[in-house]
Amino acid sequence: MLCRAGGETHAAAAATEQALQLERLPAPVLSASGMLAEGDIYGAERILRQFLLKHGNHLEAMRLLAQIGVQLDVLDDAEFLLESVLTFDPNYHIARYDYAVVLGKRHKHAAALEEARKLLRIDPRNRAFRTVYATACVGLGDHEEALRVYRELLAETPQNPELHLSIAHALKTQGQQAESIEAYRAAAAARADFGDAYWSLANLKT
Incomplete structure (x- = not known):
């Protein structure tokens, strides 16, 4: 119970810090962040580029622009932007997390692992850091x-379908077919409309 309470306290503190950071953002960057969250990628991109042209290297604006690059599959630009952000501020941990994700998407797994280890040294219990x-x-x-x-x-979130799926894929790669089938079925049970789990089961011809 204490561990759970500690985890909830940590999450609440992180959420509070994130809210404070959002409040400190310039209005155009805050607006672009909201547009990005609502799916207006091109509108957010236009605002961010205009803002950066006027104000130079604003780190959160650059990070958000990198996120847009990821969504548009322009991964080389996203990698460059995030690398630049970390050059300006090596302690910008959310940018380092984004950077590790982009490196993984670009199949630069050794570099992604190095960044992930840096993040885990800062916060070893962070779920996003552990996942990357x-x-x-x-x-x-x-x-x-x-x-x-x-x-x-x-073990912390037993009904997480993505984790069941990740475990199933890893087991399948290791040749543990029976165990992978069980994990795929657990993923499907955790989310009834989880197509990836059903397709993976079908590919195993079960």
């Missing part, structure tokens, strides 16, 4: 380590 670390391990073929982390995360 496990994903990098998968990319490097270290499925045992990835499974260890995924199972720890699943």
